[in-house]
Amino acid sequence: MKKRYCRAFASLALVALLLATGCSRLPRNSKTLFVMVPKLVGIPYFNSARDGASQEASRLGLHFFYTGPTAADASLQVDVIAGLLARHPAVLAVSCDDANALAPVLRRARRYGISVLTWDADSQADARDWFVSQVEDETLGRHVMDVLAEQLGGRGQYAIITGSLTASNLNAWLYWMKKQQQEKYPEMQLVAVVPGNDDQQQSFVQAQSLLQAYPSLRGFIGNSSAAPPAIARAIEQAGLSGQIAIAGLSTPNLMRHYIENKTVKTITLWDPGKLGRLTAAMGAMMLRHEIPRDGMDVPGVGLIRVFPEMRKIVMGSPLDFTRENIDQYWF
Amino acid sequence: MTSPSSAPVSLEQFGNPAPKFINRMMKLRLSENLQPGVVTLLVLFFCIYAGYRSGDFWSALNWQLLAQPLSEAGLVSLGMMFVIACGGIDLSAGATVGVAAVTAGIAAHHNFPVRAIEAAALAAGILCGAFNGLLIGVLRLSSILVTLGSMILFSGIALALSNGSSFAGFPGGLLWWNDAALFGIPVEFLFFLAIAAVVAVLLRYTLWGHYVIAIGSNRVAARYSGYPVALTLFGVYTLEGLLCGMTGILLVARLASARADMGQGLMLMAIAAVVLGGAPIAGGSASVIATLVGVAAFYIVQDGLLLLDVPPFVQRALTSVLLLVAIAAGNLLRGSRKDLR
Numbered sequence: 298m299k300k301r302y303c304r305a306f307a308s309l310a311l312v313a314l315l316l317a318t319g320c321s322r323l324p325r326n327s328k329t330l331f332v333m334v335p336k337l338v339g340i341p342y343f344n345s346a347r348d349g350a351s352q353e354a355s356r357l358g359l360h361f362f363y364t365g366p367t368a369a370d371a372s373l374q375v376d377v378i379a380g381l382l383a384r385h386p387a388v389l390a391v392s393c394d395d396a397n398a399l400a401p402v403l404r405r406a407r408r409y410g411i412s413v414l415t416w417d418a419d420s421q422a423d424a425r426d427w428f429v430s431q432v433e434d435e436t437l438g439r440h441v442m443d444v445l446a447e448q449l450g451g452r453g454q455y456a457i458i459t460g461s462l463t464a465s466n467l468n469a470w471l472y473w474m475k476k477q478q479q480e481k482y483p484e485m486q487l488v489a490v491v492p493g494n495d496d497q498q499q500s501f502v503q504a505q506s507l508l509q510a511y512p513s514l515r516g517f518i519g520n521s522s523a524a525p526p527a528i529a530r531a532i533e534q535a536g537l538s539g540q541i542a543i544a545g546l547s548t549p550n551l552m553r554h555y556i557e558n559k560t561v562k563t564i565t566l567w568d569p570g571k572l573g574r575l576t577a578a579m580g581a582m583m584l585r586h587e588i589p590r591d592g593m594d595v596p597g598v599g600l601i602r603v604f605p606e607m608r609k610i611v612m613g614s615p616l617d618f619t620r621e622n623i624d625q626y627w628f
Numbered sequence: 629m630t631s632p633s634s635a636p637v638s639l640e641q642f643g644n645p646a647p648k649f650i651n652r653m654m655k656l657r658l659s660e661n662l663q664p665g666v667v668t669l670l671v672l673f674f675c676i677y678a679g680y681r682s683g684d685f686w687s688a689l690n691w692q693l694l695a696q697p698l699s700e701a702g703l704v705s706l707g708m709m710f711v712i713a714c715g716g717i718d719l720s721a722g723a724t725v726g727v728a729a730v731t732a733g734i735a736a737h738h739n740f741p742v743r744a745i746e747a748a749a750l751a752a753g754i755l756c757g758a759f760n761g762l763l764i765g766v767l768r769l770s771s772i773l774v775t776l777g778s779m780i781l782f783s784g785i786a787l788a789l790s791n792g793s794s795f796a797g798f799p800g801g802l803l804w805w806n807d808a809a810l811f812g813i814p815v816e817f818l819f820f821l822a823i824a825a826v827v828a829v830l831l832r833y834t835l836w837g838h839y840v841i842a843i844g845s846n847r848v849a850a851r852y853s854g855y856p857v858a859l860t861l862f863g864v865y866t867l868e869g870l871l872c873g874m875t876g877i878l879l880v881a882r883l884a885s886a887r888a889d890m891g892q893g894l895m896l897m898a899i900a901a902v903v904l905g906g907a908p909i910a911g912g913s914a915s916v917i918a919t920l921v922g923v924a925a926f927y928i929v930q931d932g933l934l935l936l937d938v939p940p941f942v943q944r945a946l947t948s949v950l951l952l953v954a955i956a957a958g959n960l961l962r963g964s965r966k967d968l969r
Contacts, residue, residue: 306669338940367940371794372890375883376697380934383690384682397796397885401806409689463793 330386331359331580333573334378336394336418337369341550341628342569343392346417349573350390353597357581362386371395375402382406388580390429392417400424412583416576417569419609426583428609429576431567433602434466438473440615441544442482444563445516448542452484453515455542456507458528460495460521467520470546474518488514493524500527508535519545525564529555549618549626556623564618569628571598575612663906663958664918670954671925678932685935692814696806696882698927699820701897702920703875706827707868708898709919713831714864715844715911716764716771721872721898723782724756725891728876730786732802733795733886742801749880750873756782757869758862765861779895786888795886805881816878823874828916840864844911901926904951906958925950 331354335343347363354361364381366373371394378391379402389411393399396419403413403424416429445455457474460467471490478485488511493500500523508514508531517532519525525547532541538560547564555561575598582589589610591603602611618626679685704721711718731752735745756778763774808815831837839860842850851857875894880886903909904925905918929950933943 362937364934364940367944368893370889370892371885371887372879372883373893377934377940379693379697380690380931382693383684383687383931384935385684385689395794395883395885395887397794398883398887401803401882401884461792463791 327385328387329358329360329584330384331361331388331577332381332384332386332390333361333363333416333576334374334381334389334391335363335365336374336392338363338365338367342548345626345628346392346569346573346576349568349570349597350577351573353574353577354580357577359388359577359581359584361577366394369394371398375399378402378406382409382411385409386411387584388412388414390414390416390576390580391420391425393420394418396420412580414576414579414583417572422608426608427579427589428607429572429579430609430611431569431572432613432615433611434469435473437546437565437615438470439477441470441518441520441546441565442474442477444565444617445518445542445544446478446482446485448544448562449485449516451482454486454488454511454513455516455518456488456511456514457490457518457520458493458500458503458507458524459490460493460523462492464521471520474520485516493519493521493527495521495523497523497527500524501531504528504531505535508532508537508541514541516542516544519543519547522547522551522566525561526551526555529560533558533560548628549623550628552618553623556618556620559620562619565615566618567612568616568626572612574598575601575610579610661906661913661915661918661958662961663904663954664915664921666957666961667904667906667921667925667950667954670950671921671928674929674932678936682932682935685932688812690931690935692809692812694927694931695814695817696878698924699814699816700875700878700882701894701901701927702820702923703823703871703878704868704891704894704898705901705919705923706824706916707871709902709905709907709914709916710827710831710840710864711771711868712899712902712907712909713844713911713914714840714861715847716861716864717775717899717909718760718865718868719772719775719895720756720760720779720782721868722891722893722895723779723786724753724869724872725876725879725894726786726888727756727782727789728753728873729880729886729890730790730795730888732798732877732880734789736798736802736886737795742799745799745802746877749877750870753869753871753873753876754866755869757866757872760869761862761865764865765858768858783888790886790888792888796884798880798884798886802877803881803884805878806884816882819878823871824916824920831914831916836860836863841912841914844913846912897926898923900951904954925954 333350351361364377366377374394375398389406391399393415400421403420406413413425414427414429415425417431419428459471475487489507491503493503504527517528519528525543525545528543532538543561545564546566548566552561552564575595578595589603592600595601599613601613684690708718708721728749732745732749735748760775760778763769764771805816810818839855842855843857843860847857879890901923902919905922907914907918926947929947930943933946
């Protein structure tokens with residue numbers, strides 16, 4: 298009996314040895330290792346960011362490694378980052394699922410001498426070195442309102458469907474949308490701001506009831522990526538395509554159908570590929586101990602803005618997707 | 629049907645059952661359950677391989693960082709081990725962790741002292757466990773149905789209490805659980821080992837542990853033997869709740885924040901760890917060592933794969949392969965022993 302086990306284990310050991318000798322050792326490239334962690338892996342938005350970052354990183358001579366949790370769960374993300382710390386990367390760039398939950402592990406990374414960047418979504422300010430932001434709240438909010446006003450000719454009633462009423466980034470954009478309208482388009486009238494809770498079905502129901510409640514409604518803003526496609530569907534079903542303007546923030550993949558059938562003219566977001574590229578460029582700068590300058594030109598990204606006191610860099614202007622350019626984007 | 633309580637059997641009739649039981653368990657542990665051994669061997673091979681390929685695998689830092697999530701999952705697994713040993717299952721474990729975490733968050737929000745925050749979280753965990761225990765033990769409802777319901781109930785409560793957002797601003801005294809270390813070993817891990825020792829004594833050297841195994845082996849027989857089935861089950865689920873409460877505190881300390889969805893992944897993880905240790909899912913057998921091996925195997929392999937540059941989705945697949953291989957090997961080896969057939 299015992300002999301049999303011995304033989305089994307010996308053969309297992311042999312297999313393991315063969316496996317080990319068959320593979321080369323991984324290089325310990327910790328001086329140039331750039332690790333990028335998204336909120337979750339496997340969705341088009343973050344895949345675009347990864348592609349941009351890996352291109353830029355290889356151009357700049359960084360070793361690029363991209364990994365993250367398989368679900369958008371802050372504690373899973375923390376576990377992944379804790380595991381990565383043992384590799385002692387030179388730069389760690391994280392899109393934080395939860396600003397508070399990620400802070401301790403990022404602080405720990407900094408204690409170990411790792412340069413920490415946050416990108417796309419920030420953590421607490423003292424937990425990272427720099428935040429690479431896609432676009433400033435003010436620019437984005439004002440821009441979305443401009444897009445709507447242009448379609449409406451600067452007059453008429455409009456409604457806003459937002460994500461949740463407690464999301465701080467959405468509320469900041471909302472504030473600047475309203476401000477831009479009050480300052481530049483006094484003949485427009487905001488009739489309602491309702492939450493769609495980042496859910497297409499709920500946003501759809503909200504859009505339908507708004508259409509019934511305000512018959513003279515001429516425009517919608519969808520202030521969360523789930524809202525614009527839901528509004529477009531409600532307008533299509535009501536047979537009002539082309540009569541009611543839609544502006545807002547969503548991804549090309551969600552809006553492709555409605556932009557191609559002309560229900561929606563323009564939808565706004567930013568280019569995650571560019572954001573990834575800028576994050577990698579920023580990582581390279583940190584390795585060289587350079588500090589970014591306001592208005593500097595980053596190759597493939599353009600002019601960036603720098604806020605040294607907040608340790609934040611901003612990629613720049615939002616990106617409009619229309620029938621002409623939507624085929625170039627997949628996220 | 630005659631009520632089982634009409635013919636109470638005093639334990640003294642059999643002499644003291646505990647030593648007999650210990651003998652039986654020792655025999656069982658050494659002869660029948662080979663799976664922890666198989667898993668340990670597989671993991672050892674993996675460690676050698678990972679250590680060869682990645683220079684960072686054997687660094688002290690890696691094991692320090694690994695020990696913390698392992699301790700949290702380990703605590704839930706120990707509770708789950710009792711639940712499975714008595715023939716049940718607890719689907720609400722993860723949600724209970726969420727309730728405890730959110731309770732700690734609310735307590736911290738009201739500027740409670742550290743001990744009070746911890747007590748509040750533990751109390752929340754115990755209450756959740758006692759709720760399950762009441763329904764399953766006293767009302768004799770099916771554990772899978774009750775905990776399926778309470779999983780949704782508890783996560784709903786946690787979401788409602790926290791309004792879906794996260795709590796921050798915990799006092800430094802609570803974060804001590806994450807920061808402190810003794811000779812480089814995280815305090816969290818030492819705490820986990822201490823609890824594991826206590827739980828091992830509970831399981832092996834107390835009458836209650838004997839009842840748990842007896843109920844898992846044959847609940848009807850246990851009832852007819854006059855064992856306090858309801859009380860034992862109530863205790864099992866309450867203990868699981870208490871351990872989930874502890875996990876909640878440790879998670880809160882490590883993340884310095886509290887969210888309703890915090891324990892989400894832990895429930896399946898705990899069930900898998902117990903099964904990986906070779907415990908029969910139908911109950912009737914349990915070993916603390918085997919459970920420790922199961923949970924450690926999961927975390928060591930996951931961490932090693934991360935250091936080996938394995939893509940996240942492949943990591944998941946490979947980890948589950950480990951589970952299946954270990955279970956298959958454990959069963960095959962057991963089957964090859966004619967004396968136990």
